[in-house]
Every structure is written in C-alpha cells, then in structure tokens.
Amino acid sequence: MGVRTRHATADLRMRRCAAEFVRRVSARSRLPLDYSVDSLGVVDFIVDEMRGEGREPADAGRVLFELGAYTGEVLVRRVGAVWVEFDPEQRELFGRPVGVRTPDGRLWNPLGKVVRRFETGGRESVRALYREARGLPRPSPPRRPGPVRGR
Structure with missing residues (x-):
C-alpha cells in the first residue's frame, strides 16, 4: 500500500470515527459538537469531567480516541490539515498511528x-493545540493588579 493510499485510508477512518462520535453524543445530549473552534472547549470539558469522575485510562480509552478524532477533524476543517498515517519513526515519537499534517508541513498529534x-x-x-497549529500566540495570563500606592 502506497503512502497516498495509507493517508486516504487514515483520512476516511478518522473522519468516520469523528462523525459517528458526534452522531452518538448528539443523540444523547445537547453538547455543541459542531466542528467549530469553540467546540474544542467542550472537548476539554468532557475530558476534565471524565478525569474528575476518577475513570481509569483503560476504561476511557475509546472515548478519548474519539475525542482525539474529533479534535483532529476540527483541525482538518478549520486549519486545512489532512489526516496522515504516521511512519514507524513518527509512531514511536507520537505513540499513535495517525495524526494530522498542517499546510505548513508540521505534524500534530490530536489523539x-x-x-x-x-x-x-x-x-x-486541545484549544491550545488549535492555536499552535494556526500559528497563533498563546494567550497571556491575566495580569494581577499591583498594590494600590498612596493617594
């Protein structure tokens, strides 16, 4: 199987995974999973809720994979990234079989x-991942007001 075929297979598989996840979640809840940049905050929220419930990584693995697929699909739609199958060296580096490549050639690991x-x-x-993939600066932390000086 050639590189192009592997990438097309990864693209189709991950797009389907994200779409199925959105369909399943939307049928049960009103979470706004619409592939918007703002919806990445929902992904962070869902992950935090799972973490707060004390779920074990093994028990959460499928949902985490699906959330990663959704996150990657937001990058595909909003940044112009494409799904790619990692080569063996990249798999070792990222610990995942697939990721996305942005138009500037950088690889990202949403999973x-x-x-x-x-x-x-x-x-x-994942919101920060989007900002980095877009080449946007990280937001500055809010400044704390200094002490009030004499009047």
Missing part, C-alpha cells in the same frame, strides 16, 4: 493531546 489532558489535567488543552 495524544486528548490523552495527555486526561492524564495531566489543565496543563494540556
């Missing part, structure tokens, strides 16, 4: 980003 959010909490964010 791994979702898992890291689950494992480490708020230090990882």
